[in-house]
Amino acid sequence: MKSILIEIGELSYFAGRFFREVGKRPFEYKEFLRQCYNMGNRSLLLVGITGFIIGLVFTLQSRPTLQEFGAVSWMPSMVGISIIREIGPIITALICAGRIGSGIGAELGSMRVTEQIDAMEVSGTNPFKYLVVTRILATTLMLPILVVLSDAIALYGSYLVENLKGDVSFQLYFNEVFGSLEFGDIIPSTVKSFFFGFAIGVVGCFKGYTCGKGTEGVGRAANAAVVYTSMVLFILDFLAVLVSDIFYDL
Amino acid sequence: MEDLSIKKPVITIRNLYKRFGDNAVLNGFDMDLFEGENLVIMGKSGSGKSVMIKCLIGLEEHDSGTINVMGKDIDDLEAEELDELRTEIGFLFQGSALYDSMSVRENLEFPLRRHTKKFGVIKDAEPLVMEALESVGLAKAIDLMPDELSGGMKRRIALARTLILKPSIILYDEPTTGLDPITSKEIVQLMQKVQQQYKTSSIIITHDVDCARAIANRMILLIDGKNYAEGSFDTLRKNHDPKIQAFFK
Ligand SMILES: Nc1ncnc2c1ncn2[C@@H]1O[C@H](COP(=O)(O)OP(=O)(O)OP(=O)(O)O)[C@@H](O)[C@H]1O
Ligand SMILES: [Mg+2]
Numbered sequence: 001m002k003s004i005l006i007e008i009g010e011l012s013y014f015a016g017r018f019f020r021e022v023g024k025r026p027f028e029y030k031e032f033l034r035q036c037y038n039m040g041n042r043s044l045l046l047v048g049i050t051g052f053i054i055g056l057v058f059t060l061q062s063r064p065t066l067q068e069f070g071a072v073s074w075m076p077s078m079v080g081i082s083i084i085r086e087i088g089p090i091i092t093a094l095i096c097a098g099r100i101g102s103g104i105g106a107e108l109g110s111m112r113v114t115e116q117i118d119a120m121e122v123s124g125t126n127p128f129k130y131l132v133v134t135r136i137l138a139t140t141l142m143l144p145i146l147v148v149l150s151d152a153i154a155l156y157g158s159y160l161v162e163n164l165k166g167d168v169s170f171q172l173y174f175n176e177v178f179g180s181l182e183f184g185d186i187i188p189s190t191v192k193s194f195f196f197g198f199a200i201g202v203v204g205c206f207k208g209y210t211c212g213k214g215t216e217g218v219g220r221a222a223n224a225a226v227v228y229t230s231m232v233l234f235i236l237d238f239l240a241v242l243v244s245d246i247f248y249d250l
Numbered sequence: 251m252e253d254l255s256i257k258k259p260v261i262t263i264r265n266l267y268k269r270f271g272d273n274a275v276l277n278g279f280d281m282d283l284f285e286g287e288n289l290v291i292m293g294k295s296g297s298g299k300s301v302m303i304k305c306l307i308g309l310e311e312h313d314s315g316t317i318n319v320m321g322k323d324i325d326d327l328e329a330e331e332l333d334e335l336r337t338e339i340g341f342l343f344q345g346s347a348l349y350d351s352m353s354v355r356e357n358l359e360f361p362l363r364r365h366t367k368k369f370g371v372i373k374d375a376e377p378l379v380m381e382a383l384e385s386v387g388l389a390k391a392i393d394l395m396p397d398e399l400s401g402g403m404k405r406r407i408a409l410a411r412t413l414i415l416k417p418s419i420i421l422y423d424e425p426t427t428g429l430d431p432i433t434s435k436e437i438v439q440l441m442q443k444v445q446q447q448y449k450t451s452s453i454i455i456t457h458d459v460d461c462a463r464a465i466a467n468r469m470i471l472l473i474d475g476k477n478y479a480e481g482s483f484d485t486l487r488k489n490h491d492p493k494i495q496a497f498f499k
Contacts, residue, residue, distance in 0.1 A: 114345050122341050
């Protein structure tokens with residue numbers, strides 16, 4: 001229990017250090033762009049495929065139930081709301097935690113163990129700015145973009161099912177989807193995605209940057225990055241629901 | 251041999267203490283490095299040799315004691331002054347520490363482009379990169395990635411990355427560890443060549459008796475966090491203290 005509290009303290013301190021250093025010059029924009037590209041490149045396909053399948057499966061499985069109530073025409077709004085509000089962000093974030101978070105943990109961990117981070121520091125570079133700040137900014141920016149993409153692909157998957165089984169046209173389907181969406185659905189889920197991206201970057205960097213000695217240290221850093229990030233994601237998601245509920249009541 | 255006592259010291263360490271939790275690594279370590287000399291430091295694995303040279307360039311903070319490098323107390327330096335001082339000190343890391351994600355060329359350009367105080371903004375780094383690579387005999391490796399290099403080549407590229415800043419002091423952390431005897435010998439010859447060409451003062455940390463014999467002007471044995479014994483290679487080898495003898499077996 002004590003070690004968990006210490007861990008949380010250190011993680012908060014690390015996140016605080018990010019905010020202190022993010023404004024300092026120089027901004028390592030080249031490394032930032034490279035990280036953005038890497039992240040998109042590494043997770044695009046996975047996010048796309050998962051989104052598509054979730055759209056398909058979700059629609060196929062809820063169809064019989066809706067049919068029983070004679071409510072198939074509600075399908076687009078139901079699928080749209082659940083994907084955009086909840087499923088899209090959390091699934092994309094979990095995939096990225098596994099793919100990007102663990103990658104960052106392993107990369108920074110092995111740089112720490114092989115003294116590359118020390119070598120950077122004696123080369124007149126602040127390694128925290130160069131390695132950590134750029135990666136956290138990149139995950140924070142890229143995750144919402146990936147979420148939008150995954151939402152779109154999932155909805156398309158759902159549309160395909162509806163089109164085959166219920167003869168619904170593209171235009172009708174998406175009119176229904178967007179007709180049922182409100183800003184109250186889109187804004188919280190977008191804000192949430194930024195926080196998810198930030199969490200993935202911070203935890204991955206924290207685990208890698210403070211990695212223990214030896215090759216097992218690197219393995220542990222990568223693994224812990226995924227486990228901790230997933231936990232943090234669920235907690236954030238819960239908080240997000242609480243907060244947006246308060247706004248609904250207003 | 252020439253008398254080193256009249257030479258001026260470039261690094262002076264007095265009463266250095268460093269502990270990690272319960273592990274007291276350095277317990278009052280003293281050291282002088284004189285201009286132009288090769289000082290070899292030997293000590294068992296885990297005796298704190300790497301920690302000591304990391305304190306020297308401010309990568310680790312020491313608990314107490316003073317470290318003076320080229321007339322500056324490193325505790326008094328601001329971050330920028332420390333960066334400036336670091337351009338004068340080359341550091342060859344124990345595992346080479348080449349950046350995996352960058353090619354050899356980018357590895358060498360990195361310190362050049364980053365130390366803007368000393369070099370200004372460099373438009374064309376190619377000649378400087380080539381010069382450094384040629385002095386380690388690996389000009390052809392310029393476009394390779396670190397994982398395409400052998401252990402010995404990595405060590406040389408790492409040395410080239412150090413030399414590109416034209417430092418006046420070089421710190422070698424186990425330059426020959428993990429290499430076969432022939433490659434080790436080549437690295438030692440390279441170190442001697444570098445010392446003549448660039449007129450550097452060096453601290454060499456090593457377990458390798460052959461390397462020490464070949465390169466040492468003076469040696470320090472680091473035992474229990476202190477400079478246990480000091481002297482030339484031959485005087486130390488003839489010493490009958492079993493703790494000292496253990497290093498030469
Ligand atoms: N960052 C650290 N945190 C905790 N302990 C450390 C740290 N760095 C080094 N130590 C400890 O300090 C001691 C000295 O380590 P150091 O790396 O200086 O040994 P060394 O003499 O260089 O050994 P080797 O020849 O194996 O490289 C070791 O016991 C090590 O466990
Ligand atoms: Mg060492």
